[in-house]
Amino acid sequence: MKRKVKMKSDALTLWLYVCGFLLLWEWLRPLKQLTDTSNIGVFIGFLVLSLVLSYFQVHILARSGIRLLYVLYTINFMYYVGPFFQFKWIGILTSDLIENMKLVFGANWTALSDSFRSLLFYLLLVLMTYLLRYWLVHRKQIFIFFFMTLVYITVLDTFTPYDATYAIVRIIILGFALMGILTFYRIMDREKWQKQPGFVRKWLMPLVVMVCASVLIGYAAPKASPIWPDPVPYITSYSEKGENDGPGGLSKVGYGTDDTELGGPFSADDTVVYETEVDTRQYWKVETKDEYTGKGWVASVENGLRTPFTQEDTYPFTNYLDPEMEVTKRTGIIKPQVGYPHLIYPLGLTSVKDNSASTFEIEENLEKIYLVDNDAAGMGEYRVEYDTPRFSVQAMKNTVDTSNPILTEEFLAQYTQLPESLPQRVKDLAVEITMNETNWYDKAKAVENYFDRADFQYDQKNVAVPGRTEDYVDQFLFDTQIGYCDNFSTSMVVLMRSLGIPARWVKGYTEGAFRGMSENDQRIYVITNNNAHSWVEVFFPEVGWVPFEPTKGYSNNAQFNYDDVSTETENQDELEAPVAPKPEKPEAKEATTQPKETEFSWKQLWEGTKDFVNLHWGWILGAFLTIVAIAYLLYETRIKWLPHYLVFRFRWRKKDEDFPDAYFALLNQLNRYGLKRKQAQTLRDYAEYIDEYFSSNEMGTLTASYERFLYKGSLEVGSWEQTKELWENLIKKTTS
Structure with a gap:
C-alpha cells in the first residue's frame, strides 16, 4: 500500500x-x-x-x-x-x-x-x-x-x-x-x-x-507588437451602431423620456430611485404613449393639455368606466431618492398628499403627473390613496366589436394607430393567434399568452437593434424572439391594434425588492433603476383601461373578477381572485394564473409556512440551535456510545456472513479510539499491536478468522457465534 x-x-x-x-x-x-x-x-x-x-x-x-x-x-x-x-x-x-x-x-x-x-x-x-x-x-x-x-x-x-x-x-x-x-x-x-x-x-x-x-x-525582455488589433474598439463601435447601423448601444437601465428608438442591450444599474411602504405589491405607473413609429414610441400630442389639482382634490383622471367595479381602498407612502419632476402612482389613484402645500398637474395625453413649481430637489415624500380594482371578466367578454358608442372614430384612430410601413405578416400573425376567439378579452389573453411560448427568450444583453428598413416589432416576432420588456409590451400593443382593439404602451416600475416590514405593518420595497419596466393597457368600453403583462418571467398584478365565468381562483399576494379558463391553443400557457385550487394547494402551503416562520422564528431558531448542539455533542462523544450501539446491532445477527461487517466496524472503532493502523501495516501486525495494548489475544483470533474468510471466500459454519463474544469484549474495551 x-x-x-x-x-x-x-x-x-x-x-x-x-x-x-x-x-x-x-x-x-x-x-x-x-x-x-x-x-x-x-x-x-x-x-x-x-x-x-x-x-x-x-x-x-x-x-x-x-x-x-x-x-x-x-x-x-x-x-x-x-x-x-x-x-x-x-x-x-x-x-x-x-x-x-x-x-x-x-x-x-x-x-x-x-x-x-x-x-x-x-x-x-x-x-x-x-x-x-x-x-x-x-x-x-x-x-x-x-x-x-x-x-x-x-x-x-x-x-x-x-x-x-x-x-x-x-x-x-x-x-x-x-x-x-x-x-x-x-x-x-x-x-x-x-x-x-x-x-x-x-x-x-x-x-x-x-x-x-x-x-x-x-x-x-523586449515585447513584440501585437499581431491582432485590439478588439475592444471594434466591439464598442459595433454595439453602438448595431449590425444594421441602428441606433442601439449598451446603456444603463432606468426610466427615460426618449422612447423613439428602442432596442439594443443595456447594463444593470442598482441606483435606488424610490422607497415605498405599501400593504401589497403592484406596478408603479409614470406615463403612457400612444403613437408607434416602427422604431419606438412618441406622444401623438407634443406638450399636451395639463390639468392642475391640489391635495384636497380627488385625482381628476380615471381609467375606469364601470361604476359597480369592486375596489379595495389602500394607502401607500412613496419616498423619492432622486430629483425627478414627476410622480409615480399605483393603479386606481384617488389622491396625492405630502407634508407641504404642493400642487400637481397631469399631462392628459401621457397621464403623467408633475409637481408644480418643481425645484432641483424634486418631489419629497408623499402619500397616495388608491383603489385596487377588480376587473369584471364577464363585462370585458361582452365586447366583441367597435359598435359601442363610447368608441368614437377619434378615439379608435388614436389607439389603433399603426405605421403604414408595418409588415403584413405582423397583422396576419395577430389574426392567426386569435382565430378561435370571439371577444376582445379572450383575444387579449391569447396574444398575452402567445409570448409565453418557448420560442421567446427574456434577455437584456443579446438584444438586436432594427436596421433602417426594419420594423422593431417585426424583427422581434419573426427574426430574433429575444428581448426584454420593451420588446414584449410593444409587440402586444401592435398585435392588439392590428385586430382593431384599442391598446397603449405604459412605462413605470415594478414593485421592487422587499426589505421588511414598517412600524405600520406595511411592506417596505426598494425600487432601483433595474425595476424600470413597460407593460400594456387594453381598452374595454364596459370597464376602461385594463393592464396586461406579456413579458416573459413577469406576472400581472391586476385583480380579475370572473363572476360566473369560471370557478377557478388565483391568489395575487394576499388578495384572491378567480382564474380565467385555459385557452384552447395548446401552446398558449397562461403565466399570470395559478393552478386550480383543490383540497391541497401548494400556494396555501407556502403561505402558511411563511406565516408560521414569521410568527415563531424565535422558537424555530432555538430548536435549530438545540438540534445542532445535540448533534455536535453526539458526534464528539461517539467514542463512548457508539460501541454499545454496535454491540446491540450485531448481537441478534447470527449468520456467518455478518462477521466481515462486524470486523470492519471493530477496525473503525479502534481507529476512533486512537489505535490507528499504519498505512503499510498488515492486519496480522496490527492485531499483534492491539493484543499487546489490551494484554489479550482476542484481536489475533478475530483476525485469523477474517484471513481464512479472505482466502477461502467463506467461513466455517458457526464461526460468527464462536467469535461473537470475543468481538463484544474487545469493542467494549474502547469505551473506557
Missing part, C-alpha cells in the same frame, strides 16, 4: 495557504472597479477566516458555525439597523429570504435584494475555499485553478477598464510558487521521503531563484 505524506500545519503548509489565498484574492480585486460591490474587505476577511480555520484543522462543525456567525454578523452590519445580539433583525432576514426564494423560483433575478445577493456571494466563496483546499491538500495540484485565474484576469484586462498589468505578474509568481511546493509534496509522496532538517530549504532556494529570475527576465 502506498504511503502518502500528510500535510501538517507547518511553515511550508502555511506558505501554501498564503499563496493560495493571494491567488484567490486576485478574483476579488476587479470587483470594486467593475461592479457596484461594496465592502470588499468584509468578503476578503471571510476568505482569511475560512483558510485559517482550515489550516488549523478546526472540526468541520465548529468551522461551519464560526463562518455562519461571521456571515450573519456582517449581513446585519451591512444591511440592518440595530445591535446584532438583540436579534430583532432575524425576523426581517427570514422574511427577506422567503421573498427572495420566491423571486428565484420565478426567475426574477434582477429583483433580488442586496442582502440575499451577499448571502449567495458568501456561498460562492465557501465553495471556492473548499475547492482551493481540495486542490492544495488532497490533490496537490493547482495548475487548473492557476490557468483559470490567468484567463479570467487577461479577459478582464482586454475587454474592461481593469488594468491587469501587475495582476498578471503577481499571478505568475504565485502560480509558480504553488506548483513548485506541491511538486515537492508529490515527490515526497512518491519516493516515501521523510523531511529532514534543512531538506525543505534545499528545495525552496532553487525554486525561489527560478521564479524570481523568470519574472525578471519576462518583465525586462
Whole structure:
C-alpha cells in the first residue's frame, strides 16, 4: 500500500495557504472597479477566516458555525439597523429570504435584494475555499485553478477598464510558487521521503531563484507588437451602431423620456430611485404613449393639455368606466431618492398628499403627473390613496366589436394607430393567434399568452437593434424572439391594434425588492433603476383601461373578477381572485394564473409556512440551535456510545456472513479510539499491536478468522457465534 505524506500545519503548509489565498484574492480585486460591490474587505476577511480555520484543522462543525456567525454578523452590519445580539433583525432576514426564494423560483433575478445577493456571494466563496483546499491538500495540484485565474484576469484586462498589468505578474509568481511546493509534496509522496532538517530549504532556494529570475527576465525582455488589433474598439463601435447601423448601444437601465428608438442591450444599474411602504405589491405607473413609429414610441400630442389639482382634490383622471367595479381602498407612502419632476402612482389613484402645500398637474395625453413649481430637489415624500380594482371578466367578454358608442372614430384612430410601413405578416400573425376567439378579452389573453411560448427568450444583453428598413416589432416576432420588456409590451400593443382593439404602451416600475416590514405593518420595497419596466393597457368600453403583462418571467398584478365565468381562483399576494379558463391553443400557457385550487394547494402551503416562520422564528431558531448542539455533542462523544450501539446491532445477527461487517466496524472503532493502523501495516501486525495494548489475544483470533474468510471466500459454519463474544469484549474495551 502506498504511503502518502500528510500535510501538517507547518511553515511550508502555511506558505501554501498564503499563496493560495493571494491567488484567490486576485478574483476579488476587479470587483470594486467593475461592479457596484461594496465592502470588499468584509468578503476578503471571510476568505482569511475560512483558510485559517482550515489550516488549523478546526472540526468541520465548529468551522461551519464560526463562518455562519461571521456571515450573519456582517449581513446585519451591512444591511440592518440595530445591535446584532438583540436579534430583532432575524425576523426581517427570514422574511427577506422567503421573498427572495420566491423571486428565484420565478426567475426574477434582477429583483433580488442586496442582502440575499451577499448571502449567495458568501456561498460562492465557501465553495471556492473548499475547492482551493481540495486542490492544495488532497490533490496537490493547482495548475487548473492557476490557468483559470490567468484567463479570467487577461479577459478582464482586454475587454474592461481593469488594468491587469501587475495582476498578471503577481499571478505568475504565485502560480509558480504553488506548483513548485506541491511538486515537492508529490515527490515526497512518491519516493516515501521523510523531511529532514534543512531538506525543505534545499528545495525552496532553487525554486525561489527560478521564479524570481523568470519574472525578471519576462518583465525586462523586449515585447513584440501585437499581431491582432485590439478588439475592444471594434466591439464598442459595433454595439453602438448595431449590425444594421441602428441606433442601439449598451446603456444603463432606468426610466427615460426618449422612447423613439428602442432596442439594443443595456447594463444593470442598482441606483435606488424610490422607497415605498405599501400593504401589497403592484406596478408603479409614470406615463403612457400612444403613437408607434416602427422604431419606438412618441406622444401623438407634443406638450399636451395639463390639468392642475391640489391635495384636497380627488385625482381628476380615471381609467375606469364601470361604476359597480369592486375596489379595495389602500394607502401607500412613496419616498423619492432622486430629483425627478414627476410622480409615480399605483393603479386606481384617488389622491396625492405630502407634508407641504404642493400642487400637481397631469399631462392628459401621457397621464403623467408633475409637481408644480418643481425645484432641483424634486418631489419629497408623499402619500397616495388608491383603489385596487377588480376587473369584471364577464363585462370585458361582452365586447366583441367597435359598435359601442363610447368608441368614437377619434378615439379608435388614436389607439389603433399603426405605421403604414408595418409588415403584413405582423397583422396576419395577430389574426392567426386569435382565430378561435370571439371577444376582445379572450383575444387579449391569447396574444398575452402567445409570448409565453418557448420560442421567446427574456434577455437584456443579446438584444438586436432594427436596421433602417426594419420594423422593431417585426424583427422581434419573426427574426430574433429575444428581448426584454420593451420588446414584449410593444409587440402586444401592435398585435392588439392590428385586430382593431384599442391598446397603449405604459412605462413605470415594478414593485421592487422587499426589505421588511414598517412600524405600520406595511411592506417596505426598494425600487432601483433595474425595476424600470413597460407593460400594456387594453381598452374595454364596459370597464376602461385594463393592464396586461406579456413579458416573459413577469406576472400581472391586476385583480380579475370572473363572476360566473369560471370557478377557478388565483391568489395575487394576499388578495384572491378567480382564474380565467385555459385557452384552447395548446401552446398558449397562461403565466399570470395559478393552478386550480383543490383540497391541497401548494400556494396555501407556502403561505402558511411563511406565516408560521414569521410568527415563531424565535422558537424555530432555538430548536435549530438545540438540534445542532445535540448533534455536535453526539458526534464528539461517539467514542463512548457508539460501541454499545454496535454491540446491540450485531448481537441478534447470527449468520456467518455478518462477521466481515462486524470486523470492519471493530477496525473503525479502534481507529476512533486512537489505535490507528499504519498505512503499510498488515492486519496480522496490527492485531499483534492491539493484543499487546489490551494484554489479550482476542484481536489475533478475530483476525485469523477474517484471513481464512479472505482466502477461502467463506467461513466455517458457526464461526460468527464462536467469535461473537470475543468481538463484544474487545469493542467494549474502547469505551473506557
